[in-house]
Amino acid sequence: MPIKDGWFTEAEVMWPGQAMSLKVEEVLYEGRSDFQDVLVFRSATYGTVLVLDGVIQVTERDEHAYQEMITHIPMHCHADPQNVLIVGGGDGGVLREVCRHPGVQKITMCEIDPLVCDVAKQYLSASTAVAFNDPRVTLVHADAAEYVAKDDQRALYDVVIVDSSDPVGPAESLFTETFYKALRVAMRPGAIMCNQGECMWLHLDLIREVLKHCHSVFPSVDYAFTTIPTYPSGQIGFLMCSTSPGQVLRQPVRTPDPAVSASLKYYSPAVHAAAFVLPVFAETAVATVRRPQVPSLCSSVAPPLLSRRNVGVLALGAAIGASVAAVLLRR
Amino acid sequence: MPIKDGWFTEAEVMWPGQAMSLKVEEVLYEGRSDFQDVLVFRSATYGTVLVLDGVIQVTERDEHAYQEMITHIPMHCHADPQNVLIVGGGDGGVLREVCRHPGVQKITMCEIDPLVCDVAKQYLSASTAVAFNDPRVTLVHADAAEYVAKDDQRALYDVVIVDSSDPVGPAESLFTETFYKALRVAMRPGAIMCNQGECMWLHLDLIREVLKHCHSVFPSVDYAFTTIPTYPSGQIGFLMCSTSPGQVLRQPVRTPDPAVSASLKYYSPAVHAAAFVLPVFAETAVATVRRPQVPSLCSSVAPPLLSRRNVGVLALGAAIGASVAAVLLRR
Numbered sequence: 175m176p177i178k179d180g181w182f183t184e185a186e187v188m189w190p191g192q193a194m195s196l197k198v199e200e201v202l203y204e205g206r207s208d209f210q211d212v213l214v215f216r217s218a219t220y221g222t223v224l225v226l227d228g229v230i231q232v233t234e235r236d237e238h239a240y241q242e243m244i245t246h247i248p249m250h251c252h253a254d255p256q257n258v259l260i261v262g263g264g265d266g267g268v269l270r271e272v273c274r275h276p277g278v279q280k281i282t283m284c285e286i287d288p289l290v291c292d293v294a295k296q297y298l299s300a301s302t303a304v305a306f307n308d309p310r311v312t313l314v315h316a317d318a319a320e321y322v323a324k325d326d327q328r329a330l331y332d333v334v335i336v337d338s339s340d341p342v343g344p345a346e347s348l349f350t351e352t353f354y355k356a357l358r359v360a361m362r363p364g365a366i367m368c369n370q371g372e373c374m375w376l377h378l379d380l381i382r383e384v385l386k387h388c389h390s391v392f393p394s395v396d397y398a399f400t401t402i403p404t405y406p407s408g409q410i411g412f413l414m415c416s417t418s419p420g421q422v423l424r425q426p427v428r429t430p431d432p433a434v435s436a437s438l439k440y441y442s443p444a445v446h447a448a449a450f451v452l453p454v455f456a457e458t459a460v461a462t463v464r465r466p467q468v469p470s471l472c473s474s475v476a477p478p479l480l481s482r483r484n485v486g487v488l489a490l491g492a493a494i495g496a497s498v499a500a501v502l503l504r505r
Numbered sequence: 506m507p508i509k510d511g512w513f514t515e516a517e518v519m520w521p522g523q524a525m526s527l528k529v530e531e532v533l534y535e536g537r538s539d540f541q542d543v544l545v546f547r548s549a550t551y552g553t554v555l556v557l558d559g560v561i562q563v564t565e566r567d568e569h570a571y572q573e574m575i576t577h578i579p580m581h582c583h584a585d586p587q588n589v590l591i592v593g594g595g596d597g598g599v600l601r602e603v604c605r606h607p608g609v610q611k612i613t614m615c616e617i618d619p620l621v622c623d624v625a626k627q628y629l630s631a632s633t634a635v636a637f638n639d640p641r642v643t644l645v646h647a648d649a650a651e652y653v654a655k656d657d658q659r660a661l662y663d664v665v666i667v668d669s670s671d672p673v674g675p676a677e678s679l680f681t682e683t684f685y686k687a688l689r690v691a692m693r694p695g696a697i698m699c700n701q702g703e704c705m706w707l708h709l710d711l712i713r714e715v716l717k718h719c720h721s722v723f724p725s726v727d728y729a730f731t732t733i734p735t736y737p738s739g740q741i742g743f744l745m746c747s748t749s750p751g752q753v754l755r756q757p758v759r760t761p762d763p764a765v766s767a768s769l770k771y772y773s774p775a776v777h778a779a780a781f782v783l784p785v786f787a788e789t790a791v792a793t794v795r796r797p798q799v800p801s802l803c804s805s806v807a808p809p810l811l812s813r814r815n816v817g818v819l820a821l822g823a824a825i826g827a828s829v830a831a832v833l834l835r836r
Binding site for chain 1: 522525526527528549550567570706732734735737738740769772777778782783784800801
């Protein structure tokens with residue numbers, strides 16, 4: 175295990191030449207499941223930390239930045255999400271956020287590795303693993319790519335959240351076109367899918383490739399990101415897809431429910447929209463594999479009443495009014 | 506020097522319990538000036554790296570995320586910046602970005618430490634240190650807090666960019682109310698100031714305190730951020746101030762010049778506006794020490810032509826048109 179001199183250092187398979195380290199107070203669990211190495215430690219300044227195959231998945235200090243964004247962006251893109259599928263997410267954080275939505279009636283969570291859930295229930299019971307007992311939840315331990323391809327999974331879900339680890343190891347099948355095709359079949363018309371989408375600073379080529387897979391399966395595709403200190407390079411992206419053509423995903427269609435809103439530390443409707451505004455280097459790469467091709471605009475003040483557009487509308491109104499008046503008065 | 510087993514690890518004075526490491530190919534320079542330790546190394550995957558007092562200042566791979574945002578946000582908040590002051594910025598990166606603006610006529614750079622400029626000219630001559638010979642530049646090696654307080658500095662500058670290191674060590678005086686008061690005197694009416702503003706994930710209390718200093722000196726104050734993998738927690742903020750009351754800083758007043766635009770890897774007008782949209786936890790902290798109190802809105806599509814507001818404007822136009830027609834036709 176990569177703990178040395180009291181510090182955990184993240185393995186750098188997918189991010190060579192750089193490493194993030196956290197100071198360890200106490201190792202709480204070390205083991206291996208059928209799928210991966212599992213490590214839990216109490217850090218000096220980031221609370222309890224869950225590590226899978228040497229890669230940080232959750233720290234209690236910053237997990238909300240990821241859990242809220244991967245959950246509430248797709249949930250607020252749907253007018254009335256009732257049936258939700260979570261793929262992966264064994265730590266329970268996405269489940270916690272989905273359960274905040276009172277309109278949700280049924281949640282299926284398909285996590286391949288039961289050990290991750292067990293370890294989370296034991297060591298993250300005060301942070302991420304708080305909603306496993308919600309009566310709306312069905313927990314399934316299966317390979318999601320096989321699970322969603324079953325006949326009884328057709329046209330079920332309003333929102334699908336794929337909270338996977340990186341595409342090396344058990345999550346590899348979750349970044350393929352085959353998986354996206356199966357997912358689409360499992361989704362209702364107008365349903366939204368959000369998949370962990372790697373980091374634009376590290377894996378822009380991979381992001382483009384996976385977006386192309388999405389693009390060939392879903393009629394609407396976009397890309398957003400969140401900042402999170404303990405993920406490589408301090409941020410992670412989201413692949414956003416919809417089964418509806420022309421759907422704009424970068425704007426919520428609902429404002430958060432007051433109870434949801436009160437619980438949020440990261441997500442807001444403004445943050446939702448800003449998350450799709452990419453730096454030029456990433457925007458250039460993503461622009462060609464995104465649809466619809468909507469421009470990014472951000473404003474912080476109400477548009478002026480007498481904008482060029484409004485003057486035009488006013489003039490149009492004046493012309494209509496004058497014409498109607500002219501017709502009526504000439505009678 | 507903190508290089509061990511071929512890896513440089515960033516000292517964690519201001520961010521206890523976490524550390525960023527970069528793999529070292531070759532140490533290019535190691536020395537000490539009157540002010541600080543200076544280290545330059547060629548990294549395995551981030552190009553040449555400049556380190557001051559153990560803290561990463563520049564890596565060639567991601568420096569544009571910082572240099573572009575700290576420069577082009579304030580530069581595009583001013584309609585016609587002609588006279589620019591750079592405080593710090595010895596690596597030359599901010600200078601490079603300011604020099605891209607053809608309207609700028611005079612640039613004063615006040616960097617306390619000549620060694621940083623010398624080392625940058627020698628080792629970063631292909632990246633940040635490319636504009637020291639621009640004829641518009643005057644390089645001054647002085648304490649900026651003393652320099653801007655001089656009588657001949659009154660009402661000179663349109664834009665001031667404070668590209669300092671952290672407020673421990675030589676840059677400590679650059680985060681005080683005294684310094685901001687002196688800066689304000691050196692700024693023209695309508696001038697903009699942008700100061701490196703630490704990281705919201707690490708130093709929210711410090712940010713609030715320094716924003717209060719700004720708030721007591723400048724009539725308009727706001728806070729933005731950029732993502733940058735090699736700064737602690739993967740991002741850094743900017744304190745934005747204006748000598749004009751009620752000035753909205755979160756929108757550019759100009760679009761980038763075509764030549765500037767072609768050179769940009771990070772900044773765009775949409776990125777400018779999105780940089781001010783903060784996660785809820787930071788928004789809550791900053792909201793009370795910001796003015797004017799403008800809401801954050803982001804939209805990615807043009808507002809619908811027949812919004813409630815436009816219907817009102819159309820009706821108003823119709824009424825005006827009808828009235829005018831009625832008067833004219835009754836004559």
